[in-house]
Amino acid sequence: MRVLITGGSGMVGRNxxxxxxxNRFSIIAPSSQELNLYDFxxxxxxxxxxSPDILIHSAGIVGGIQANIREPxxxxxxxxxxxxxLICAARDVGIKxxxxxxxxCMYPRNCSDPLSEEMVLKGELEPTNEGYALAKIVxxxxxxxxxxxxSEYQYKTLIPCNIYGRHDKFDPSQSHLIPAIIHKIQVAISNKKDSVDVWGDGLARREFMYSEDLAxxxxxxxDRFETLPSIMNVGLGYDHTINEYYKEVAAIVGFEGQFVNDLSKPVGMARKLVCVKRLNKWGWEAKHSLSExxxxxxxxxxxKHNK
Ligand SMILES: NC(=O)c1ccc[n+]([C@@H]2O[C@H](COP(=O)([O-])OP(=O)(O)OC[C@H]3O[C@@H](n4cnc5c(N)ncnc54)[C@H](OP(=O)(O)O)[C@@H]3O)[C@@H](O)[C@H]2O)c1
Known part of the structure; x- marks a missing residue:
């Protein structure tokens, strides 16, 4: 089976x-220079x-909270x-x-209940990543x-929760929470600092899946495309506070200093946990624990940093 992957050089694509x-597929994964999706x-x-049998669309402009606020x-x-x-071109050339x-981020902000697939467009978006969310909804x-x-065309959407893992971005101006924490704590250790700042009170909850699990x-x-729902979350079904992620990384990296909460910094949504009922019914679950x-x-x- 010929599989075309867009965004093959990105974190999701590389995983x-x-x-x-x-190894079971004939995969084509062009770089953005070979296939520039800005050019219809x-x-x-x-x-x-x-002419792929299936197209996996994992290209996009992706960034953490700072980048999203700076460049909506x-x-x-x-x-x-x-x-x-990409989607219109695929349709025009007959990719089925x-x-x-x-x-x-496509889901409404501040829902305390797990975000089920029907909730897209059912409420106000989180302002810190509204631009990104609007484009993803479209x-x-x-x-x-x-x-x-x-019905000959089956174009389906998977909605992953936050992803972290190999090939993540660790540069603080680009990174998501977990790679940002790893980098911050490693820098603190290298500079012999005994404290690390945490944006906000650290009580906001986030769901992070390891990238190999998303792959x-x-x-x-x-493999089971015919039974795949037209839209489905891919998540863990549980989340942790930001403070807990700091503690878990500190335990693995070996940092014994303090965490100082900086209440002047933005934190985004209080909670963003996707509902995994549809995913569980379909029959899939993630394999990696947070510490693994x-x-x-x-x-x-x-x-990556030759340490
Ligand atoms: N990371 C997450 O936590 C997360 C969570 C949920 C959903 N997703 C979704 O998963 C997808 C991939 O995310 P990611 O984390 O892998 O992002 P990423 O590491 O930033 O990779 C983005 C990919 O998109 C490609 N790209 C950007 N502009 C392009 C263009 N004009 N033409 C062709 N390709 C272009 C990049 O190619 P170049 O390197 O050549 O520029 C790169 O391969 C995105 O749709 C994202 O919304 C990600």
Whole structure:
């Protein structure tokens, strides 16, 4: 089976390429230079030439809270253009099966209950990543409309919770929570500091899945594509406070200092836990515990920084 992966150089894409299941497929994973999704005509031409049996759309403009606050225009327009071009080009050239990656940012803010798939567009979005969320919602709806208008086209959306792991971004201006914590704590150790600051009170809760598990879920989705719901969360079903993530990383990295909560900094949503009822019914669950995932991520961080 020919599988085309967009975003093959990104964290999700690289974990797909490194996963053992990748050997079962003929995979094409062009870089953004080979396939620039901002260019609709070039995208169409590329898709026509490569003619995959299934397309996994994991390209996008992705960043942490700081980057999203700083550049909402880029996150909205970049992801809108990438999503629209890829999905519409796939439809135009007759690709029948597509898995689009959404994001839990698509859900309304501050819901205390787990976020079920029907809740998309049922409330106000979190302002700190609204641009990104709007673009992701448009792509998911595009997939839904295309499949509804013509049942030969099955364009489905997976909504992963937050992901961390190998090939993550550790640069503080780009990073998500877990790689940011790993980097911060490692820098504190290197500089012999006995305290690390935590944005906000650290009581906000977040759900983080190890990247290899997401890759595993995507290969299961390819294998069992016919039974895959048109939209489905991929999450753990449980979450931790930000303070707990700091403690877990500190235990693995070996940091024995203090954490100081900086209440002047933004924290985003109080909770963002996706509902995994549909996922469990479909028959998949993540395999890595938090400590296993953080250990592997820390090992990758050390290799990357030659430590
Ligand atoms: N990371 C998470 O926590 C998370 C959680 C939920 C959902 N997701 C979704 O998963 C997908 C992948 O995320 P990620 O974390 O792997 O992001 P990432 O590491 O930032 O990778 C993004 C990928 O998109 C590619 N890309 C960007 N602009 C492009 C363009 N104009 N044309 C073609 N390719 C382009 C990049 O290619 P270059 O490197 O060549 O620029 C890169 O391969 C995204 O849709 C994201 O919304 C991620």
């Amino acid at each position: 797909l390429l490194e996963h053992t299941a990748s 005509d070039a995208t169409k031409k590329f898709l026509l030439k490569c 225009f880029k996150f909205l327009v970049g992801n809108l253009d990438i999503g629209r071009n 099966r597509l898995i689009n990656l959404g994001s839990s 792509s998911a709806r595009l997939c839904d409309y295309i499949s509804r208008e013509n 595993d879920a995507i290969y299961s989705a390819i 995932g953080i250990e592997k991520t820390y090992k990758f961080y050390l290799e």
